[in-house]
Amino acid sequence: MPQFTAPSPARFTQYSPTPPARKNPLLTSLERTLAHLYENTSLHLPQNQHLHEIGEGVLARAGSVSPPFSLDVGRSPSLATPLSSVRGPSTFRDSSRETFSFQLSRLLPPLLSRVSPSRAPRTRSIDAGARGVLPIIAGKFGGFAQRQKGAMAQEAKHLQVTLESQVESVNLAEEMCLRVAEAAGFGEDDCYRIGMSVREGVINAFHYGNQERPEKKIHLAVDLTGDKMIIHVLDEGSGFRLSDVPDPLAEENLLSTSGRGIFLMRAFMDEFDVVRGWTGGAEIVMSKKLPSSGPESNGGGNSSHGAAPRKEA
Amino acid sequence: MALQATYRDVGSVTVVDMSGKITLGDGSALLRKTIRQLLDDRRTAILLNLADVDYIDSSGIGELVSGYTAVTNRGGELKLLHLTKKVHDLLQITKLFTVFEVFSDENTAASSFH
Numbered sequence: 001m002p003q004f005t006a007p008s009p010a011r012f013t014q015y016s017p018t019p020p021a022r023k024n025p026l027l028t029s030l031e032r033t034l035a036h037l038y039e040n041t042s043l044h045l046p047q048n049q050h051l052h053e054i055g056e057g058v059l060a061r062a063g064s065v066s067p068p069f070s071l072d073v074g075r076s077p078s079l080a081t082p083l084s085s086v087r088g089p090s091t092f093r094d095s096s097r098e099t100f101s102f103q104l105s106r107l108l109p110p111l112l113s114r115v116s117p118s119r120a121p122r123t124r125s126i127d128a129g130a131r132g133v134l135p136i137i138a139g140k141f142g143g144f145a146q147r148q149k150g151a152m153a154q155e156a157k158h159l160q161v162t163l164e165s166q167v168e169s170v171n172l173a174e175e176m177c178l179r180v181a182e183a184a185g186f187g188e189d190d191c192y193r194i195g196m197s198v199r200e201g202v203i204n205a206f207h208y209g210n211q212e213r214p215e216k217k218i219h220l221a222v223d224l225t226g227d228k229m230i231i232h233v234l235d236e237g238s239g240f241r242l243s244d245v246p247d248p249l250a251e252e253n254l255l256s257t258s259g260r261g262i263f264l265m266r267a268f269m270d271e272f273d274v275v276r277g278w279t280g281g282a283e284i285v286m287s288k289k290l291p292s293s294g295p296e297s298n299g300g301g302n303s304s305h306g307a308a309p310r311k312e313a
Numbered sequence: 314m315a316l317q318a319t320y321r322d323v324g325s326v327t328v329v330d331m332s333g334k335i336t337l338g339d340g341s342a343l344l345r346k347t348i349r350q351l352l353d354d355r356r357t358a359i360l361l362n363l364a365d366v367d368y369i370d371s372s373g374i375g376e377l378v379s380g381y382t383a384v385t386n387r388g389g390e391l392k393l394l395h396l397t398k399k400v401h402d403l404l405q406i407t408k409l410f411t412v413f414e415v416f417s418d419e420n421t422a423a424s425s426f427h
Contacts (some may be wrong), residue, residue, distance in 0.1 A: 167338040192399065199370050203337055249408050257375035257380055260407055264371055267406055 020043055055157070088174035157224040162217050163202065166259040173220050174199040177231060180222050184229055185291050193268035194229065201233035201284045209235025209281050219279070228287045235281040242274050316340035318347045325421045327356040328394070331359035332365030335373030342417040344373070348380040348391075353395075358391025362419070369403055378381050381412065390414075 159180060163169035166246040181191045202218055209215035216270030219234040246253050248260045266272045269286040316333035325390050329347060332342050351359055361377075369377070377393075385393040392414040396404065415424035 132391075196370065199336070203370070203372065254408060254412055255378055257379045257382075258371070260371040260374055263407070288389055 004227065022136070048260070051204055135214070157221075158219040158221065158225070160219070162219055165206050165212055165216050165218060167206070169218055170199055170202045170206060171234075173202040173218075176220075177222055177237065181288075182234050183231060184224055186229070187291060190288060190291065194231075197265045197268045198231055198233070199284055201231065204261050204284065205233050205235035205237075209237030211237065219277075224290075226290075228289050229241070231269075232285050232288040233284055234277040234279060234283040236279045237278050237281040237283045239280060240274070316342055316343045318349065320347070323360075323423045324421065326358045326360050326426050327351055328360045328362055328419065328423070330362045330365075334368040335366055335376065336368065336370045337372035341372045341376040344376045344380065348383060352383060352387055352389075355365075357383055357384060359389065359391045360419070360426075361391065361392050361399055362394045363397065367397045368400055369400050371385050374403065374407060374409070378409070378412070388425050390426055391417065391423065394419060394424055 031044065113128065144167045159176070161173075163173060163177065175194045178191055179193045182196045198220075202220065205218045206212060212219065216236040218236075219232070221232040223230040223232075223236075242262070245262050246256070246259055248254075248256065253259065262274075267285055270289050271285075271287040273285045275285060277281050314333040316330075316331060316335055316339065318320050318329055318331045320329045322328070330350070331344070335344055348359065351357075359380075361380075381391045394422070396415060396417075401415075404413065414422075414425065416425070422427050
């Protein structure tokens with residue numbers, strides 16, 4: 001079984017240099033390393049924090065850090081170099097998805113040897129207060145369309161969040177994916193369709209999968225590959241089969257007050273499927289071809305689902 | 314934008330002017346509450362003006378259908394007026410055009426009630 005480090009709920013997407021007054025060389029070095037990893041890999045951090053805050057947190061909480069962040073290197077071949085140069089003995093590889101995850105503490109022994117880990121990595125669920133992540137999403141994904149057009153080697157991007165089972169999560173998920181879609185170059189109509197599909201996916205997870213139980217989470221992942229935007233919505237329910245979903249267009253179902261979400265997702269996205277996720281719940285996987293992709297570049301079928309929401313350690 | 318709803322009388326018809334989004338949560342709840350209130354007031358000829366509603370999700374669609382059923386069960390009629398393109402397209406792909414009567418002119422709509 002592949003082993004994963006605990007994924008962080010929100011991607012860290014902004015680098016802010018340490019204010020000049022800070023002179024701690026360890027902190028400076030840690031920041032520099034984090035910045036390097038951020039620039040060259042897909043660095044996951046637990047919440048929207050500046051690098052110097054992360055560095056300060058690591059140092060300040062020496063003795064209680066395991067650490068609370070992990071590094072997730074996506075499938076892009078261009079990421080292999082920094083990975084091979086920094087990965088340590090605890091590097092794990094999920095060969096099925098060609099992703100790597102490893103704990104940053106193992107990557108930075110010179111720096112973090114002075115920080116004794118004593119508790120398991122923590123993850124935090126995103127909630128309404130995590131809206132601070134929204135303004136920086138466009139920064140991380142911004143320019144993707146332009147880079148994609150010019151780049152020989154296409155760069156994969158991955159965003160993953162864990163959402164509370166609450167109505168607000170529906171709006172938040174839609175907003176987040178809309179920003180990614182806009183940054184990826186989708187037009188207004190496609191953004192609407194993608195946003196609506198994400199909304200319906202999260203409503204499905206919230207209402208039917210998790211049955212609105214607050215202790216259950218919704219796992220949302222978005223991948224931008226070279227040719228498509230792939231969205232995963234995973235709940236913690238008991239799953240369902242697509243074949244069991246009534247056809248909302250059937251005469252006898254037209255006056256039903258529910259049951260149109262799956263239909264809308266299928267109508268608005270290029271690919272759609274429901275599989276059993278690692279939680280045992282339903283995982284909706286859907287994709288939309290990027291606007292600059294040719295008609296034959298869609299990949300076809302469901303063989304290229306990108307990186308699903310990853311299991312927490 | 315949160316859904317807002319006000320209503321006015323055009324002859325024997327109650328026209329409900331709605332603006333905002335009819336989505337899971339407050340939007341759907343307000344639509345449900347508005348229709349229930351009208352039915353409690355024995356207003357059973359209801360014309361929903363959706364000119365300023367540019368977004369409806371499956372929950373909102375379900376609430377429209379629920380309202381339609383509730384009004385019909387009371388012997389009344391619920392019709393739609395001034396659909397935006399997105400709402401129009403949604404009702405089309407969900408085949409609800411075969412359920413709702415939809416109008417683009419208020420006077421014509423008002424005079425269509427029995």
